[in-house]
Amino acid sequence: MTTPMFNPLVAALIDALADPVILVEGQRLMAINRAARDQFGFRLANSDIRLAIRHPRVLAAITAAERASLEVEGLGRADQPWLVEVTPIDDDVVMVRMIDRAAQRAAEKMRVDFVANASHELRTPLAGILGYAETLAEDGAMDEPTRRNFARTIESEAKRMLRIVTDLMALSRIEADRFVLPRTQIDFAALIRKAVEDNEALAERRACVIATDIEPDIPAVRGDEAQLLQLADNLIGNAIRYGCGEDCEKITVTVRRSGRDRLRLAVADKGPGIAPEHLPRLTERFYRVDAARSRNSGGTGLGLAIVKHIAERHRGTLNIASALGTGTTITVDLPIAR
Template identity: 50%
Template sequence: MLRAIAVAVLAIGIILVALVEAPIPAVALTAVTGVTILLLLWPRSSRDSVAPSAPEPPMADARAPIEAISDPLLIVAGSRVEQANAAARKLFGAHVVGEDVRVAIRHPAATDRLAARQATADQEPIELAGIGGRDNRWQMHVADLAGDRALVHLVDRSEGHAAERMRVDFVANASHELRTPLAAILGYVETLDDDAAAEAGTRKRFLRIIRDEAWRMQRLVEDLMSLSRIEAEKFRAPETAVDLAGLAKEVHATIRDAADPRSCDVAIAIDEGLPLVAGDRAQLSQLLHNLVGNAMKYGRPGTPVTIRASRGPGAMVRLSVEDQGDGIAPEHLPRLTERFYRVAPSRSRSLGGTGLGLAIVKHIVERHRGRLDIRSTPGEGTIVNALLPIAPLSSNRNATVTGPA
């Protein structure tokens, strides 16, 4: 504003010279005043316009040592967070600088440890759960610094913790589900071995059952494999920028080309100008295939299945698949994403479902730090929404970086 006035004063001086041939001293005075005001105001006003935008960009010199470390670090003065390095700002949010340390780390064990830090010199590190994700585990170290300050250092221990639990779950679930088709295959093979099944028609029927069951086992093994692959990566959020609109169109084309009689019912509605999402292209494609596959299987024949992509709330993109099937009763909704949970077990099996499709979808969405939301009205249909976070601005600007990951 003030800068504009200075420029105006200068301009008036120049115009006076050009038009009126005003007396030299007057022109000089105006010009000098303009230039002086301009010089006085320029540096200050440019600083003003930068300062209030963010408390962040840290004073490089003072914070350099902690900035350079990749683990989250906080420097706490009294009970306030005085500094947070980039990793800590990413984990807790930049807003914690200047706040009470309890606003950043609410965990009671951490609170007690930080409150008593003068009394206890060096203690065992503390295990913290649930920071930055329910299954994350962190180890907190506190070191006292000069003058009522302390350095809080967090070390990520999530992966080791998760590995053990995953192994237990996998064995329990998978063995039961794999045994069912296996029992069928063994049974029919034994019957075929008997002379009773000598008739050609019966033999053919039995062989078809055996083939179908073997295929089901194969699908199950494939689903279990991809589920454990996704779980193995769950703590590493995908970072590549993916063009969701393009991906949805691609998946749509693949499904339309498939031999399934339902494939011509699949429609697509994509909003223009969607930002890129931070994602794993292969996994997002699997997510869409699973959701559309479900909609095609459980929707009524001939009714449309619609893939939509639109801007979601906040910094999210909403990807949804809508069908006009029988819908799902509300009591089943909360449990749909459990592994091997089926609303109608026999129907799911006869349609070739493994009971893992939505579990895989949920894990993919969780790995993307997104949200999954299933809404259904019995008799009308079901809509599954996946909200996925938009990729950081830098990758959105040069959109050319997209491509199969």
């Protein structure tokens, strides 16, 4: 870790830093902290710095012994982004600190993708509304059935835009409160019965039956009633839209204890199921297994993302189990109120 002339206290201080840090004297590697050894395999104090770092921009900054802040890749893994800060300590010694930027870059990419996806999802129905509205505004005769059809399409696309905006706003509110644990005691059995009742009209239109199996004397949970109702509504609505069809005429909603201190909500269908490669991405915003079917069913692509965030805010867990041809079961475990 140190040379005989190197202060052990300074060595201990840089070793306590979470970021990789090295101290360089001229072109000699004086000291390496634990994070640098773990990340890059730097082992040899007193060795030439060029044996440890081969990036030309970083080497040039170290050799110049001037303060610099560099965004680079190629240290460690080829695609790993780093912010490298070179700080002169005295005339001969510089400290090189490497800050991992992978998480920040992933967050930036997520924001860019989110804006692009949201813009696309809103632009598609808006283009339809404008097209039909322009046709209706044109001079000339139009038969009544055509006019009604255009008006219904405009109404349908406008409602779709409203659902997307509503879901985006809900997701934003949930994320804003994600660190605030709800304190209100909620009668979870009654809440699930209400969610089932709210979805009866949709089930009737889809020729689907909602079967409920709620264990007696279910204890309360601590939660945000509106958010938990939205969670249940999204799960039941999705099961009706995508799990009910010619081969499946029933979905099952089950509420039971799960261990000593948790409740489990399970929504199951015997529909077509979901291929394994899609399962890890189902809770991503705007991710769809079948985009055309989702839009035709009235989905926004945000339902399971909302469910995941509500479950996390309530210190719960979400699990999705599905296989092609056998159906899908989504479970949410929530802590019992104490």
